[in-house]
Amino acid sequence: MSNPISASLEATDQQGALGTEGTGKPRSLGRDAWEDLRRRPLFLVSAVLITIFMLMAIVPQLFTRKDPRECDLLRSRQPPSSEAWFGYDSLGCDVYANTIYGARSSIAVGLITTVLVALIGSSLGTMAGFFGGRTDSILSRTADIFFGIPFLLGALLVLITFPSEPDTPAWQTIMKVVVALTVLGWPTFLRLMRSSVIQVRSSDFVMAARSLGAPPRRLIRKHVVPNSLSPVIAVATISLGGYIVAEAALSFLGIGLQPPVISWGSQISEAVPWLRVAPHMLFFPAIFLSFCVLSFMMLGDAVKDALDPKLR
Amino acid sequence: MTTPVIGDPPLLEVRDLQVEFRTREGIARAVNGANYTLHSGETLAVLGESGSGKSVTAQAIMGILDTPPGFVTGGEVLFKGDDLLKMSDEERRALRGESIAMVFQDALSSLNPVFPVGWQIAELFRIHRGMSRRDAMKEALEALERVNIPAAKDRIGDYPHQFSGGMRQRVMIAMAIALRPDLLIADEPTTALDVTVQAQILELMADLQREENMGLILITHDLGVVAEVADKVAVMYAGRIVEQASIEEMFDSPAHPYTVGLMDSIPSLEARAGELKAIKGLPPSLVALPPGCPFEPRCPLAFDLCRQVVPPPIVVGPGRESRCHIAEEVRDGKR
Amino acid sequence: MGAYTLRRILQMIPVVLGTTFLIYTLVWALPTDPFAGRCGERPCPQAYVQLMTEKFNLDDPLPWAYLQWLGGLFTGNLGETYTGLLVWDQVASAFPNTLKLATVAIMFEIVVGITAGVFAGLNRGRFIDNLVLLSTLALISIPVFVLGTTLQYLLGIQFPIFSPTVPPGAPWSSLILPGFVLGALSMAYVARLVRSSILENMRSDYVRTATAKGLARRRVIGLHVMRNSLIPVVTFIGADFGALMAGAIITEGIFNINGVGNLVYRGILNQEGALVTSVVTLFVLIFLVVNLIVDLLYGFLDPRIRYE
Numbered sequence: 001m002s003n004p005i006s007a008s009l010e011a012t013d014q015q016g017a018l019g020t021e022g023t024g025k026p027r028s029l030g031r032d033a034w035e036d037l038r039r040r041p042l043f044l045v046s047a048v049l050i051t052i053f054m055l056m057a058i059v060p061q062l063f064t065r066k067d068p069r070e071c072d073l074l075r076s077r078q079p080p081s082s083e084a085w086f087g088y089d090s091l092g093c094d095v096y097a098n099t100i101y102g103a104r105s106s107i108a109v110g111l112i113t114t115v116l117v118a119l120i121g122s123s124l125g126t127m128a129g130f131f132g133g134r135t136d137s138i139l140s141r142t143a144d145i146f147f148g149i150p151f152l153l154g155a156l157l158v159l160i161t162f163p164s165e166p167d168t169p170a171w172q173t174i175m176k177v178v179v180a181l182t183v184l185g186w187p188t189f190l191r192l193m194r195s196s197v198i199q200v201r202s203s204d205f206v207m208a209a210r211s212l213g214a215p216p217r218r219l220i221r222k223h224v225v226p227n228s229l230s231p232v233i234a235v236a237t238i239s240l241g242g243y244i245v246a247e248a249a250l251s252f253l254g255i256g257l258q259p260p261v262i263s264w265g266s267q268i269s270e271a272v273p274w275l276r277v278a279p280h281m282l283f284f285p286a287i288f289l290s291f292c293v294l295s296f297m298m299l300g301d302a303v304k305d306a307l308d309p310k311l312r
Numbered sequence: 313m314t315t316p317v318i319g320d321p322p323l324l325e326v327r328d329l330q331v332e333f334r335t336r337e338g339i340a341r342a343v344n345g346a347n348y349t350l351h352s353g354e355t356l357a358v359l360g361e362s363g364s365g366k367s368v369t370a371q372a373i374m375g376i377l378d379t380p381p382g383f384v385t386g387g388e389v390l391f392k393g394d395d396l397l398k399m400s401d402e403e404r405r406a407l408r409g410e411s412i413a414m415v416f417q418d419a420l421s422s423l424n425p426v427f428p429v430g431w432q433i434a435e436l437f438r439i440h441r442g443m444s445r446r447d448a449m450k451e452a453l454e455a456l457e458r459v460n461i462p463a464a465k466d467r468i469g470d471y472p473h474q475f476s477g478g479m480r481q482r483v484m485i486a487m488a489i490a491l492r493p494d495l496l497i498a499d500e501p502t503t504a505l506d507v508t509v510q511a512q513i514l515e516l517m518a519d520l521q522r523e524e525n526m527g528l529i530l531i532t533h534d535l536g537v538v539a540e541v542a543d544k545v546a547v548m549y550a551g552r553i554v555e556q557a558s559i560e561e562m563f564d565s566p567a568h569p570y571t572v573g574l575m576d577s578i579p580s581l582e583a584r585a586g587e588l589k590a591i592k593g594l595p596p597s598l599v600a601l602p603p604g605c606p607f608e609p610r611c612p613l614a615f616d617l618c619r620q621v622v623p624p625p626i627v628v629g630p631g632r633e634s635r636c637h638i639a640e641e642v643r644d645g646k647r
Numbered sequence: 648m649g650a651y652t653l654r655r656i657l658q659m660i661p662v663v664l665g666t667t668f669l670i671y672t673l674v675w676a677l678p679t680d681p682f683a684g685r686c687g688e689r690p691c692p693q694a695y696v697q698l699m700t701e702k703f704n705l706d707d708p709l710p711w712a713y714l715q716w717l718g719g720l721f722t723g724n725l726g727e728t729y730t731g732l733l734v735w736d737q738v739a740s741a742f743p744n745t746l747k748l749a750t751v752a753i754m755f756e757i758v759v760g761i762t763a764g765v766f767a768g769l770n771r772g773r774f775i776d777n778l779v780l781l782s783t784l785a786l787i788s789i790p791v792f793v794l795g796t797t798l799q800y801l802l803g804i805q806f807p808i809f810s811p812t813v814p815p816g817a818p819w820s821s822l823i824l825p826g827f828v829l830g831a832l833s834m835a836y837v838a839r840l841v842r843s844s845i846l847e848n849m850r851s852d853y854v855r856t857a858t859a860k861g862l863a864r865r866r867v868i869g870l871h872v873m874r875n876s877l878i879p880v881v882t883f884i885g886a887d888f889g890a891l892m893a894g895a896i897i898t899e900g901i902f903n904i905n906g907v908g909n910l911v912y913r914g915i916l917n918q919e920g921a922l923v924t925s926v927v928t929l930f931v932l933i934f935l936v937v938n939l940i941v942d943l944l945y946g947f948l949d950p951r952i953r954y955e
Contacts, residue, residue: 145665148931150893156915157673157923245790249897252792253912268793275800286793294788376858409861416859421852425951426874436860471950487860 033306043302049295056103068097077278087280105263110244113181118236121189129197143187155180196228230307238300241293264289321393323527324350329387340598342368344551355528357538360548375404413488417500419480423472430468455490478509497529550606555634567634567643670927674920726921744817745906749891751826760834764841783835795828795901812903825902844876889937893930
């Protein structure tokens with residue numbers, strides 16, 4: 001419904017004559033959602049923030065010329081100054097440079113995990129929802145088993161089983177965290193996609209395509225998946241923020257990303273014992289982490305609203 | 313039709329009612345001076361398409377307009393001679409359910425899904441009459457029996473979703489007439505129902521109205537419904553009442569081109585396929601009403617005057633009005 | 648309803664078996680030596696390794712070892728830690744503290760979360776609504792360990808209103824701050840859920856009917872709208888109870904609470920297999936039972952739900 005006046009009248013005068021005019025020609029949902037998104041302040045703010053964080057992750061040199069690993073114990077825990085805006089940490093490393101460089105691993109974990117979880121979860125969910133029967137039972141029960149394990153505990157267990165040493169390459173350490181989060185995260189997306197697919201499967205246009213003799217593969221690719229994806233997209237965006245927090249929580253517990261990999265979580269973890277004397281060590285990475293999570297949550301919220309035809 | 317005694321105020325008199333919706337896109341003038349009168353025992357059908365203001369008028373009478381965005385900006389609603397719009401909120405609340413009651417279109421969504429139907433009817437007796445839970449339940453059962461719900465005693469504890477559509481609408485009616493109101497407003501009471509059930513519900517409402525000598529306002533877009541139960545008709549278009557007449561007069565000699573169009577759009581046995589006539593075009597936007605007659609852009613008889621001057625109500629017979637510059641000629645079928 | 652409950656319980660069995668087997672495998676099939684660092688600097692004496700291997704069936708093939716452990720579970724024998732403490736005793740002393748902590752967190756969700764959501768929902772677009780929306784957004788994006796350490800520092804040390812750590816026995820008063828930290832995220836979600844649920848219900852047709860019946864606004868909102876709005880909230884809070892207990896690791900660590908989360912965290916670090924498997928199994932059981940109760944409760948609260 002594009003016109004709020006006819007919408008408000010419609011709400012009081014229910015007859016549907018006005019309504020058909022608004023929903024008459026089906027434009028593609030994606031295009032509609034984009035038109036809608038562009039006008040939301042929530043979306044614009046979060047998109048700007050996310051662009052900044054992404055730049056930070058890809059080219060940290062744009063934001064700081066200092067080397068995060070150039071440390072001097074003599075400067076240990078010095079508070080913020082004109083020399084170092086965010087101060088120095090215990091080892092005398094620049095907190096600002098570390099916070100900037102920390103974006104890369106935090107966002108990498110969040111992004112890769114989200115992509116993997118959404119891919120695995122929604123393809124299995126599509127199979128479970130589309131084929132039903134035994135396939136559904138097996139997949140859904142397996143998901144139940146993984147779903148039953150408490151998230152953080154399960155991730156801890158996986159990580160402790162495959163521990164990282166200080167000489168493990170950074171990408172391996174990151175991938176271990178990604179795997180731990182993925183193993184526990186995929187059932188959510190299976191459930192989401194499954195119920196979405198079941199809904200779409202019984203809709204008229206799929207019935208029509210089926211009665212015209214479309215083979216299952218084509219049916220899934222052309223009709224079912226494109227029409228069931230919107231909840232997955234919205235939840236995935238919100239989850240991205242959640243996975244960044246999960247990584248930080250694991251690193252905080254000393255089991256996720258560990259030095260020499262720089263991450264916000266491990267920075268915070270190192271800062272906690274010194275909270276009384278050097279709160280700046282905790283403050284700055286915590287702010288960056290919170291804002292990064294916030295922008296993904298806001299983006300997800302905006303996307304969810306834009307993709308929800310009921311709110312239109 | 314009962315003849316009113318001189319000096320006795322009518323049950324309901326709506327005078328020049330104005331309602332607007334204040335939205336971001338501008339002010340939508342949903343009702344622009346509605347006038348009608350209703351006596352006890354009379355049935356008035358308010359006819360019009362979606363967005364014509366017929367439901368909004370009823371909500372304004374009932375005092376359940378969504379404010380914001382809806383505001384009553386002028387006019388009077390006299391109930392037994394007292395202006396409802398000048399009453400305090402508390403006085404109006406006391407009248408709702410007790411003296412003026414309403415039946416809505418979709419009983420499934422209009423009944424609270426989490427309370428048993430008996431409880432929802434009994435609530436009226438407890439709030440308005442201060443009855444005990446048990447006495448109120450007894451009254452609720454009687455109300456359900458009055459609308460002929462089979463085995464009402466067994467169904468009093470059921471939830472709305474456990475009833476069929478027709479039975480649910482009966483529950484809705486039972487709730488509306490529970491306190492024996494003087495005025496019943498039914499907003500599209502049969503639109504959501506199967507055709508066979510529609511007739512039963514209409515018959516039930518007509519019976520109850522006769523027994524209780526209620527005034528009944530029946531809001532509908534269905535001419536069949538109008539023909540079946542109404543004494544008189546008010547046709548609404550773009551927030552105005554464009555024609556008022558008795559039911560016979562309207563069907564015999566409609567005095568407004570819009571009413572004529574509505575009559576022509578009824579499918580009849582004589583008309584062959586392809587001869588069904590619809591009124592061309594769409595109603596005007598309520599945000600930007602034309603300076604002249606709002607029906608002018610769609611009117612086959614429009615001429616210069618129509619584009620410039622809003623037609624005033626023209627009396628075209630006893631108790632008959634039409635807002636058309638050439639109402640008499642239309643009535644007589646000369647144009 | 649009885650049949651439904653029974654079927655749900657039967658469905659739980661394979662899930663419990665699968666989950667515990669998964670956990671058991673993860674813990675006992677560790678590629679690392681379970682005795683590494685167990686006996687100080689030196690490697691463990693051969694006799695000790697032999698004794699422990701026998702005790703924990705480490706030589707048996709995995710499925711058989713698992714079945715033996717499962718058998719023990721049913722007879723109430725959860726096994727011992729490497730240092731000879733009974734796992735049962737450890738869990739029994741830690742569990743009440745976690746239960747108390749989770750209860751405090753839930754109280755925050757109910758009292759603060761619902762109240763904030765109701766005020767926001769009833770005053771849409773006004774100051775209080777924006778305040779609630781903004782503060783919940785902040786709570787949602789601040790990770791629990793940042794919130795915990797910061798509040799501990801600010802309210803426990805800088806301005807000592809609360810005790811910064813929880814003494815043994817965990818008296819209720821000492822759990823206020825940790826309970827808030829643990830419940831903060833869900834509290835924010837509850838507030839938002841209540842708000843949107845109220846807004847949705849306020850628009851529904853039955854509200855118009857209730858008004859048309861001549862009910863006062865207080866009753867329309869307080870009874871008709873609330874009764875419908877709180878259905879999803881009650882189920883959310885119910886399901887959260889299980890999640891909170893398992894999620895208490897970080898909060899218990901920060902405030903040094905002798906709870907199950909702390910216990911299992913130490914167990915994981917020290918590779919105490921018997922302890923970890925038992926506690927995680929306990930969590931899984933709680934999670935499943937709570938979910939069943941919530942589902943039954945849902946049917947009780949919403950008459951439209953039918954169990955087949």
